[in-house]
Amino acid sequence: MKEKKKDKKRKRSEVEGSDDNASIDDDKEKRRARREERKQWLEKVPKVDEHGIAYTKLQLRRMAKRMARGLDPIESEAEKQERLKSEAELRREEQDELEGIIRKPIPREKEDSGHEAEESDNEREESRDAQRNVNMAKHESIEPQTVYKNKRKKEVPEDYVCSACQNKHTPVHWIYDCPSKKTIRGTNQLSKKLRGLHNPSATKVFVSGLPFSMTSKELKDLFEKASGPVARAKAITFPDSGRCKGQGIVTFQDEEGARKALTAMNGKQLDVAGDSKKGGKQLQLKVTKVLNRKVSKQRSASN
Structure with missing residues (x-):
């Protein structure tokens, strides 16, 4: 019994396999026939237009399809406009479908309930708009509060x-x-580009050769005695220890005091108390004008 069942299955599979092979051969013949037909129509279509410009492959295939349908290979202006219009409509539909704009049609039996749902949705939307208008009116009536920052210490x-x-x-x-x-936002962009390029005030002088123990008050007293009233004096210090770097900036009340400092204090010997065994030492001051950032960078690069 088992052998008979196996024989039946084998015969059935052979018959089905022969049917599949026959259908595959038929498909191949159909495709071959379609290719031959397309080649024939492509040979009949014109290859260049009235101006002698060759048609593209897409245009040739389109003309072959038109001839296969019994139409003139070259489409008229009206047909061209209709084709472009349909293509644009198709692109719009595809775009809408991608964006999720297209909605499913409402069945006829549910149209009445749909109208009721639309009315309720419209009422809810109107109530939301009314509440939104009330909130906007409240917001406009409230004056903006001015935010004050703490003053600079x-x-x-x-x-x-x-x-x-x-x-x-x-x-x-x-x-x-x-x-x-x-x-005014955005008005400081030009000044940022030119920052450091302008010459500093003529009342300022730069001092080097100062002792490390010099303070801003001592620097102010030193130049007031020799050159005149000083508005401000600053000893440049190290950020970690706070000791003087040996440099400072002195700002006078007028340009005359700065000119006196350039002549009287430049090259002056300054006595500094040292170790009792080694004795004191002398430092030579150097007083120059304060240069703008561009000139100072160029000099430092050249050195």
């Missing part, structure tokens, strides 16, 4: 001039804390 020098009010407001203050300042 850094001490304002006596010679500082506020660019906003020209020191009309008292006491002396930074421009950031001035009530007359106007903040």
